[in-house]
Amino acid sequence: NVTVPASLRMGEAFTVQLSGARAAQATVRFPSEIGEDVRKPAEILNPVGAAGEYVVPGRVVLGKTTPVVFEVSVGGELVRGRIPVVGLDQPIQHLNLSPQISGVLQDPARKAEDALVEKAYARRTPQAWSRPFAPALKGAAPTSSSFGQPRTYTAGGPVAYHFGTDYPARTGTPVLAVNDGTVVIAGRYPVRGGLVVIDHGAGVTSLYFHQSRVTAKVGQKVTRGQKIGEVGNTGLSAGAHLHLEIRVRGEGTNPASWMNRLWPR
Ligand SMILES: [Zn+2]
Structure with a gap:
């Protein structure tokens, strides 16, 4: 069936x-x-x-x-x-980021950053989790700058979809793994800032952007709710928040469809 x-x-x-x-x-x-x-x-x-x-x-x-x-x-x-x-029917949001912030989009190290993330998306490992997904922050509600929002970063710039959900929170707030998996990226990058990527297996990865501190290490096995870093305002970010993505074979999916579920239904 x-x-x-x-x-x-x-x-x-x-x-x-x-x-x-x-x-x-x-x-x-x-x-x-x-x-x-x-x-x-x-x-x-x-x-x-x-x-x-x-x-x-x-x-x-x-x-x-x-x-x-x-x-x-x-x-x-x-x-x-x-x-x-x-469709999601959201109007385009114009962020008009300052040149200091949007300048990271021209950073020469951006290509290497994107290539590293693409490599993580291409991983195909067995399903590593057996319990429902859980929030990455305790008690934080997402902002209006939510999943799937089409937006421009600079006046007249190209329209890009927002592949994650933003959770405003104070710098230093612990960031928690949404489920069990293996840390495949942990470090500081021009666009995503303090970044952790977890491979959960079955083609599912979670990404945590803009952290002030990354405490997880590449290769580390983490369990649901384990601290992997702290909220910050690093990379292409205009205020302390966590940007959370949950991707299926590299394509962004709405994190809300995973929360408190073993699989999205
Ligand atoms: Zn975001």
């Missing part, structure tokens, strides 16, 4: 749920990703799970409102379907 959501929002994480005796042998791909500006499009994906209940995580790429097409293959049989996608 194949279960998918009836509809999706742009940027939403979701799962294709597979059940039954042959679920473990099935493969899933999303052919609608072909030809789009997407990381690892239409990859053949093996489900994760146990005891006849399996899932494959999906993502609705920001900027794409075309239906998500999925294909499930098992033993020469093919199940194909499509899920309609609705």
Whole structure:
């Protein structure tokens, strides 16, 4: 049996749920990703799970409102379907950052920073978590500059989507791992500032930007709720906050769709 959501929002994480005796042998791909500006499009994906209940995580790429097409293959049989996608309908936000802040976008070290992050997105390791995802800060509410917001950083500059959610908090507030995983990036970078990236397995990574202090180390195994650093205002940031991203195979998904859930539903 194949279960998918009836509809999706742009940027939403979701799962294709597979059940039954042959679920473990099935493969899933999303052919609608072909030809789009997407990381690892239409990859053949093996489900994760146990005891006849399996899932494959999906993502609705920001900027794409075309239906998500999925294909499930098992033993020469093919199940194909499509899920309609609705846009987020947010007006463009013009940040007009000062040249001192927006200048980091021209930093020559930015290319190396982006390449390092892309390498983290390309990792494919087994699912490392077995409990629901948890917030990265204790008791902080996200700002209006929320997930999926289209915005410009400078007057007349290009429109970019906000791939994460911003949580304003005082500098020094502990930043916590949203779930179990392995730290694959920990350091200070021009755009993302004090950055930690955790590989949770199953193609899922979480990223924590702009920290004043990074206490996690590359290669370290962390557990849900473990401190990995402290909130700050480093990199492309105009005030102390945590920028949290949860990506599926490198594409940004809404962190809210993961909170307090084992998988987004
Ligand atoms: Zn942000």
